[in-house]
Amino acid sequence: MTENHRIAIAGIGSVAEMHALSIGDIEETTLVAGSCRTDSRGRAFADEYGCAWFSDTETMLDETESDVLIVCTPSGAHLEPTLAAAERGIDVLCEKPLEITTERIDRMAAACEDAGVTLGGVFQQRFTDIFREVHSAAEAGRFGNLSVANAYVPWWRDDGYYEGAWQGTEELDGGGATMNQSIHAIDAVQWLAGTAIGTDRDENPVGEVFAYTDRLAHDEDLMEVEDTAVAVVRYRDGTLGQLLGATSMYPGSLRRVQLAGRDGTAEVLEDELVTWHFRDEREDDETIRERFGEGEASGGAADPMDIDYTDHRRNIEAFLASLKSDDPYPLDASEARKSVAIIEAIYDSAERGEPVSPS
Template sequence: MIRFAIVGCGHIAKKHAEAIMNSEGASLIAVGDTIEEKMKPFIEEFNIKGYTSLDELLADPEVDVINICTPSGYHANIAVQAAEAKKHIVVEKPIALTIEDTDRIINACNENDVKLAVVHPNRFRPALIKLKNLMTEGRFGKLSHANATVRWNRNQAYYEQAPWRGTKSLDGGVLMNQAIHNLDLLVWLMGDVEEVFSMDATRLRDIEAEDVSAGVVRFKNGALGVVEAAVTIYPKNFEESISIFGEQGTIKIGGQNANFIEHLVMEGFTEEDVEALKAEIKDDPFGKPGHQAIMEDMVLAIKEEREPVVTGEDGKRALQLVISLYESAASRQPIIIG
């Protein structure tokens, strides 16, 4: 068994715990948090160890993998310390809040020969796996453009759950916290970005970071992209979608969480083919839970001595896009990447 420990017992930690317990070849043996009260539900439910000291947790020889579930601004220091303790790492999105911190994490993992996986679970949804396969096969032909849209609601009560939410130093706004999953998909599907131009605003939420953002991107392959992200949608989540447009095909993956094929027209696909594919996805729109897929992949990556499916470099690409959109909005100028 590969033995996991979770650092940070906030909201997302429960999802990590359940994913580990449901993953073949994995076991949860410990949690860590500076606030002892937050650990108690995990210790009692899973009959595991609890640590208020990160040093003591990392010194536990039984722990193979550290899952970092703290506020985003703390990811880098914890990850570097974990890597230096020779622990493999699963880190929640975003991998960090700066490229400098991201490079610190990646370098520490490389220097200490430990695995690094970033939690971008949407890649494992059946509709997006199908879309990725179609892209890899070149079924769209020459690409024209893509749209990445997140129209969600996060009300003021959400941000008041914890003082770090919505801050620039520990959390970020809609791009960094919510839309980064969709932006990861955009780069995963369309390839690297070379230029962005963006605007953002804080319109409805009393937070330091942005609650709405709109931007355009140019990919290195010449295609264009449109990014729209908001947590201001009334009164609840409306949609998350990603659309691809090419000379031989058009597709929109939509729904509240980008998990249904809402539109597909493609050269060589009959109407019956399309309806059959839509029905197949509708029968199982989420597939295996994304967090569980990431835990199981980490188990196999360790055993097979290979890289995880979602690497630190993948996390860096998504983060670089977010940061570039921020830089463009702040400067009111296009930003060239790389």
């Protein structure tokens, strides 16, 4: 495996800048190029980050000798660059969601497996210090028999966010507040709950969902999909949960993830730990409460770019480390697929008016 990874980025939007900044901080990596259909944006990106620019992803892959492609195109356009990379023997790290349907994800995974390359997802929230602490507690069984696993994303997006954009379209967003904004929280809560209840890694911890979705704060000429969704969840072991995803709640408030059981509760409000109590109090619990007890960032509640790139960098580092060591990447296609399967079940349940199990 090459020591100096040559990385290309497909899709030069706002999130691509997070990746470009991250790559600049990582030793033994070089950002060689980005692809974008817009001339002015492509040239500006190339000037800013000292790389080449191409208007076509396949041409970029042919002419740059890249060994890793990071896919940052709109959500419903992740399949094509991934297939192009697989055909050329290039490993792929793909922004969330891996794709907007499980059928498209499965095509991506099959192509990469056939080509002998790695396909990984980006869920940078898993790499935050605060969620690592919650995950360690879940792994250690500190919650006891789990009772509740909840995720809330009570956010706001003004009309300008959707005007003339791919966001809010069925074709490229694949959904609204649930698929786009809430997927990080859904991924986090299913990951934590699955760990706490001991679900097999290849099994989705969510057993079924019952959901309602609607467009309540934005006109249909601005967005085709939902800006508000609520769902109740039954996990495979019987644990119950609630999911809220919205871009309809002015002025927007902080994302919340909650895990609670017979022996303890952890509750994370964006980057602040508001509850950390366990029946078996340990020496470092007070230190953890003090360390994570003050949160300041809005975390995208009203501004989608109110985040820094530290956790993106950690996510990329984990992917590159897995390539160098041949160890499994913890957010492989199977793992990154789970949140999309849950969201598909939410949409299906809302349409059918009955509980649906993720496929």
